[in-house]
Amino acid sequence: MTDRDETNIVKNPARRKLLSSGLIAGGAAALGGVFSKSAIAAAPDPLITEIQDWNRYLGDGVDAAPYGVPSEHENDTIRRNVAWLTADEKASINFTPLHRLDGIITPNGVCFERHHGGKAVINPADHRLMINGLVDTPLVFTMEDLKRFPRTNRAYFLECAANGGMEWKGSQLNGCQFTHGMIHNVMYTGVLLKDILAEAGVKSSAKWILPEGADASHMSRSIPLEKAMDDCMIAFAMNGEALREEQGYPLRIVVPGWEGNMWIKWLRRIEVGDKPWHHREETSKYTDLLKSGKSRRFTWEMDVKSIITNPSPQAPITHGKGQTVLTGLAWSGFGKIKRVDISLDGGRNWQPARIDGPSWDKSLHRFYFDFDWDGSELFLQSRAIDEDGNVQPTKNELRAARGGNSIYHNNGIQTWHLRPDGSAENVEIS
Amino acid sequence: MTDRDETNIVKNPARRKLLSSGLIAGGAAALGGVFSKSAIAAAPDPLITEIQDWNRYLGDGVDAAPYGVPSEHENDTIRRNVAWLTADEKASINFTPLHRLDGIITPNGVCFERHHGGKAVINPADHRLMINGLVDTPLVFTMEDLKRFPRTNRAYFLECAANGGMEWKGSQLNGCQFTHGMIHNVMYTGVLLKDILAEAGVKSSAKWILPEGADASHMSRSIPLEKAMDDCMIAFAMNGEALREEQGYPLRIVVPGWEGNMWIKWLRRIEVGDKPWHHREETSKYTDLLKSGKSRRFTWEMDVKSIITNPSPQAPITHGKGQTVLTGLAWSGFGKIKRVDISLDGGRNWQPARIDGPSWDKSLHRFYFDFDWDGSELFLQSRAIDEDGNVQPTKNELRAARGGNSIYHNNGIQTWHLRPDGSAENVEIS
Numbered sequence: 126m127t128d129r130d131e132t133n134i135v136k137n138p139a140r141r142k143l144l145s146s147g148l149i150a151g152g153a154a155a156l157g158g159v160f161s162k163s164a165i166a167a168a169p170d171p172l173i174t175e176i177q178d179w180n181r182y183l184g185d186g187v188d189a190a191p192y193g194v195p196s197e198h199e200n201d202t203i204r205r206n207v208a209w210l211t212a213d214e215k216a217s218i219n220f221t222p223l224h225r226l227d228g229i230i231t232p233n234g235v236c237f238e239r240h241h242g243g244k245a246v247i248n249p250a251d252h253r254l255m256i257n258g259l260v261d262t263p264l265v266f267t268m269e270d271l272k273r274f275p276r277t278n279r280a281y282f283l284e285c286a287a288n289g290g291m292e293w294k295g296s297q298l299n300g301c302q303f304t305h306g307m308i309h310n311v312m313y314t315g316v317l318l319k320d321i322l323a324e325a326g327v328k329s330s331a332k333w334i335l336p337e338g339a340d341a342s343h344m345s346r347s348i349p350l351e352k353a354m355d356d357c358m359i360a361f362a363m364n365g366e367a368l369r370e371e372q373g374y375p376l377r378i379v380v381p382g383w384e385g386n387m388w389i390k391w392l393r394r395i396e397v398g399d400k401p402w403h404h405r406e407e408t409s410k411y412t413d414l415l416k417s418g419k420s421r422r423f424t425w426e427m428d429v430k431s432i433i434t435n436p437s438p439q440a441p442i443t444h445g446k447g448q449t450v451l452t453g454l455a456w457s458g459f460g461k462i463k464r465v466d467i468s469l470d471g472g473r474n475w476q477p478a479r480i481d482g483p484s485w486d487k488s489l490h491r492f493y494f495d496f497d498w499d500g501s502e503l504f505l506q507s508r509a510i511d512e513d514g515n516v517q518p519t520k521n522e523l524r525a526a527r528g529g530n531s532i533y534h535n536n537g538i539q540t541w542h543l544r545p546d547g548s549a550e551n552v553e554i555s
Numbered sequence: 556m557t558d559r560d561e562t563n564i565v566k567n568p569a570r571r572k573l574l575s576s577g578l579i580a581g582g583a584a585a586l587g588g589v590f591s592k593s594a595i596a597a598a599p600d601p602l603i604t605e606i607q608d609w610n611r612y613l614g615d616g617v618d619a620a621p622y623g624v625p626s627e628h629e630n631d632t633i634r635r636n637v638a639w640l641t642a643d644e645k646a647s648i649n650f651t652p653l654h655r656l657d658g659i660i661t662p663n664g665v666c667f668e669r670h671h672g673g674k675a676v677i678n679p680a681d682h683r684l685m686i687n688g689l690v691d692t693p694l695v696f697t698m699e700d701l702k703r704f705p706r707t708n709r710a711y712f713l714e715c716a717a718n719g720g721m722e723w724k725g726s727q728l729n730g731c732q733f734t735h736g737m738i739h740n741v742m743y744t745g746v747l748l749k750d751i752l753a754e755a756g757v758k759s760s761a762k763w764i765l766p767e768g769a770d771a772s773h774m775s776r777s778i779p780l781e782k783a784m785d786d787c788m789i790a791f792a793m794n795g796e797a798l799r800e801e802q803g804y805p806l807r808i809v810v811p812g813w814e815g816n817m818w819i820k821w822l823r824r825i826e827v828g829d830k831p832w833h834h835r836e837e838t839s840k841y842t843d844l845l846k847s848g849k850s851r852r853f854t855w856e857m858d859v860k861s862i863i864t865n866p867s868p869q870a871p872i873t874h875g876k877g878q879t880v881l882t883g884l885a886w887s888g889f890g891k892i893k894r895v896d897i898s899l900d901g902g903r904n905w906q907p908a909r910i911d912g913p914s915w916d917k918s919l920h921r922f923y924f925d926f927d928w929d930g931s932e933l934f935l936q937s938r939a940i941d942e943d944g945n946v947q948p949t950k951n952e953l954r955a956a957r958g959g960n961s962i963y964h965n966n967g968i969q970t971w972h973l974r975p976d977g978s979a980e981n982v983e984i985s
Contacts (some may be wrong), residue, residue: 177681179821180769184673186644191633192664195622196804198679199797203621214616227744230710230795233662234622243614251607273878275925276659278912312912314657339610364794365660367629374626391609448703468589482708482742483913495705 128461132536144411157495191415195234196258207303210291215243216342217286220306223432223454224440229280229482229489231309233364239285239307242341245391249375252339254321254359258397259450261326268375271359274316274324279358279381282456284308284382284427286411289535294521296540296551299370300439304539304551305432308456310489311372313379315360318353322397331397334376335404339393346387347401348380352425356381359392382458382487383425384533386411393527418530429517431455431492441545446500455480455490457511462490464510469496471504471540471554472519503543504554518554567955625664631655634665635732642719645673646772648715651738653862653884656872659710659912659919661739663794668801669715669737671836672771675821679805682769684751684789688827691756698805701716701789704746704754707787709811710918712886713719714738714857716814716841719965722950724972726981734969734981735862738886741802745790745807748783752827761827765834769823776817777831778810782855786811789822792822812888812917813855813866814963816841846958858966859947861885861895861922861939872977883908885920887941892920894940899926901934901970901984902949908937933973934984 195202204219211217221237238244249268257263285307291297298304322334327350334353338344348357358379361368368374373390380387386406401407401423414423433453437444442449455462461484466475478492492507511519518526520537542552625632634649641647651667668674679698687693713739721727730733752764757780764783768774778787788809791798798804803820810817816836831837831853843851864881866872872879883894891914896905908922922937939947948956952969972982 144889177683177769178773178822179675179677180773182673183645183771184675186673187634187636187647187649187668187670188644189674190801191635191649192625193634193666193799194624194664194802195797196676196800198804204623205621206617214618215613217617219617219621225797227706228742228795230660230742232794232796234624235796236623238617240614240617243612243616244619245609245614246626247609252605252633269874273874273880275909276657276880276882276911280922289908312658312660339607341610341613343610361819362657364662365656365658366632366665367655368661369623370622370626372622372884374628379808384581393610412630444699450703450706452706479705481706493706531947 135214144489174258192249199225203396204236205302207298218287218307220302221309223301223306223308223434226434227452227491229310229454229491230364231311233311233366233369236309236369236372237285237307238309239385239452240340240342240371241344244370245338245340246370247375247391248338252375252393254376254392255394256325256397257394259328259331259399260322260397261328264325266321268361271316271321271361271376274320276314276316277358278312278314280310280312280483280485281379281381282310282427282487282489283309283385283388284456286386286424286427286533289537290532292535292537292539293524293529293531293535296553299551301432301434301437301539302439307385308489311363312365313358313360314362315358315379318357318359318378322353322395323360325397328399330399333398333401334548335396335398336389336392337396338373338389339391344386344406345402345404346389346407347404348387350397352380352383370423382427384411384427387425411533413527413533414530416530424534427456427458428534429455429457429462429509429511429515430519430536431507432539433505433507433541436505436543436547436549437541438549438551441549442498442543445523445547446498449496449498451494451505453492453507454507455492455507456488457509457513457515458487459515460486460512462509463512465490465492466510467494468506468508469503471537472506473507475508500545502545504539504552505543505549506538508538521555564693581711602926629655634667637728637733642808648717648737650732651739653731653736653738653864654867656864657882657921659740659884659921660794661741663741663796663799663802666739666741666799666802667715667737669815670770670772670801671774674800675768675770676800677769677805677821679795679985682805682823684806684822685824686751686755686827687824689758689761689829690752690827691758694755696751698791701746701751701791701806704750704803706744707788708742709746710740710742710913710915711809711811712738712740712888712917712919713815715855716816716854719967721960722967723954723961723965726983731862731864731867731969732869737815738919741793742795743790744792745788745809745887748787748808751789752783752825752935757827760829760928763828763831765826765828765832766819766822767824767826769821774816774836775832775834776819776820776837776889777834778817781828782813814841814856814857817855841963843957843963844960846960852965857886857888858964859885859887859889859892859939859941859945860966861937861947862969863897863935863971864936866935866973866977866979867971868979868981870981872928872973875977876928878924879928881924881935883922883937885922885937885939886918887939887945888917889941889945890916890942892939893942895920895922896938896940897924898936898938899933900985902936902968903927905938920975930975934976934982935971935973936968937980938968951985
């Protein structure tokens with residue numbers, strides 16, 4: 126398309142400044158007014174008569190797709206996995222295609238998955254949730270029982286503690302889908318966990334809960350009662366419809382701002398106890414080995430973080446220099462995002478991005494940075510700051526603090542090297 | 556399940572009051588503590604060993620569904636059409652399954668469709684948007700050009716002017732999917748139309764725009780320039796991902812609060828003019844014939860409205876009497892919803908519902924009304940009031956004002972007759 130840069134029918138310099146490459150005006154000139162009646166009458170454009178033929182045929186009617194799917198032209202908007210990452214795809218991860226999305230809602234069809242024994246397939250009519258342990262009355266709920274409690278709707282991000290884990294030892298994966306795609310952001314409908322626990326009656330000696338999944342791995346994690354009684358939900362719907370099977374259908378626990386691994390899917394039981402259980406997924410896994418050789422016992426909150434989704438290695442700039450939209454996502458397990466800064470030169474200079482769309486507690490924030498790219502190489506970085514004042518660190522600051530053994534909780538600043546041809550690569554700035 | 560009502564192991568009267576039918580306690584007793592280890596050791600429950608067997612097998616791995624779909628147990632969460640409503644499904648409507656959804660987001664797969672020449676299937680690389688007419692510089696934009704303008708994210712309802720049209724002559728369709736399902740609520744990503752028009756430069760004589768679709772019907776509607784320069788968007792994404800083909804992929808215009816028919820899909824051209832065009836869809840259709848024999852020239856705004864989605868004819872109460880969640884949706888083309896009132900007795904007495912989730916301008920609002928159903932017959936109604944003070948009228952008030960010829964803009968209060976067996980029917984209260 127660069128040959129169009131030479132044309133110029135935009136007459137207003139103020140407008141030309143916005144689109145300094147002249148591409149839009151170029152488009153108009155090159156195509157000769159494709160849809161203008163006079164142009165078509167004078168010389169039919171092959172684009173409209175041969176290629177753009179979709180207005181010449183009746184399309185499918187309304188009974189074609191009772192449950193619709195995306196256009197085949199969007200077939201790169203899919204979850205992808207990395208074969209070498211795990212021994213078996215039944216206990217593995219696939220990644221949200223962040224570079225193909227916009228706004229803050231992650232569509233249900235591409236929410237990243239992490240299974241430990243494959244995806245359980247449950248008939249909701251036969252599913253039960255049990256509350257037992259340090260309660261006045263152990264209870265078993267059907268799905269219908271749970272839907273009789275007062276409902277609420279809240280959007281939260283879910284991030285795997287290992288998101289970005291491969292980047293601790295240097296840039297390894299070339300695309301934000303793989304470096305940062307273990308995250309999704311969903312509007313949940315459900316009931317507050319505290320209402321369900323109150324129904325059973327929590328004993329005064331209780332201090333912890335253990336949610337447990339009905340899948341083959343019967344996943345479980347210890348959660349302090351204080352968090353359970355604060356903002357945890359028992360969710361049965363996501364983004365308006367029933368949970369997807371990959372996300373725990375028919376029931377999951379929502380643990381806002383905390384490690385995704387704690388958001389037990391296919392939830393079948395919540396035990397109430399007076400101490401943590403120290404199950405597998407909070408001892409041999411999901412702990413942080415420090416350089417001292419000691420491990421953090423628990424690291425629940427997901428730290429303040431951000432990523433530029435476009436441009437990025439999977440989403441190069443293809444329009445050449447000039448007016449460019451840089452966009453990305455920011456989030457914090459401690460609350461709302463207050464500010465996102467952008468650097469084009471690898472962290473030497475910073476300018477504020479524009480946050481657009483809802484700004485909610487522990488939910489993804491969408492940011493944009495509209496700039497005039499001169500076609501030179503750039504080192505793109507984003508840095509998020511949350512309402513508690515937490516600032517996203519550099520990777521080297523993290524390494525200095527945590528040593529060389531880390532897997533989880535990498536919230537370091539990511540760098541994309543943007544080349545003059547518009548392609549981008551995952552690099553590190555020392 | 557009513558035989559469980561006789562059991563009673565909930566010991567706290569305060570909790571028994573919340574679930575007055577004792578169903579939850581009953582569930583626990585009848586199932587004998589399905590998931591409790593002691594119960595299983597003593598006498599394995601057939602439910603867990605034979606029916607609830609999903610924890611005994613490894614499920615699908617993460618590579619099974621690059622783009623996921625709902626559970627087969629949710630196969631009633633689909634769009635449905637009404638065969639007798641139109642002569643051909645290529646110029647017809649299917650309806651959003653409102654009774655199967657919760658929250659305010661309509662999932663992309665079930666957003667209602669209205670086509671006038673079937674669904675166009677467009678390759679976005681070949682698609683163009685032309686701006687012509689009373690502009691300084693006619694322009695043609697590629698999809699890539701449009702994505703270089705500053706983006707914004709906003710949620711709006713889209714309601715067909717004919718939503719509820721079959722109800723003018725009395726209750727005809729038995730379910731909110733059919734009476735009120737020509738509506739969806741989506742978070743759009745796109746650019747402001749005013750920015751695109753400014754790029755072309757709107758002449759001072761301009762007063763109207765005509766967006767035009769690239770489908771076989773080349774749909775078009777006249778829109779006042781004032782609205783175009785206010786909150787209209789050119790959208791390319793919905794709920795985080797690219798528009799669905801049924802919703803105008805790759806480009807549609809968003810006309811917040813106004814008739815859905817004006818939200819031109821597969822947008823290929825916007826003509827700027829000094830008067831309305833009076834095309835077919837704003838003369839022979841989408842006008843309101845009054846009892847005087849005269850028609851309203853234009854009726855753009857969608858009036859304040861609400862509907863109880865559960866319980867409803869397609870979603871009966873199956874849990875018997877006791878604690879019951881009533882829920883529904885409210886909206887107004889004039890702004891936010893201030894209040895929703897609920898009547899259980901056909902409009903004689905009213906109580907306020909609880910609005911939960913985001914309250915946005917010209918967007919669906921979710922309401923809940925938690926009540927203790929005594930098992931007697933009820934006549935359920937909801938009545939919405941918007942921030943401008945507009946109050947949803949009764950159907951008879953509408954008929955008195957508008958006469959017997961109306962098709963469009965029925966925002967009358969709907970009544971569901973809830974019977975003692977939990978079933979519900981579409982009825983009218985005289």
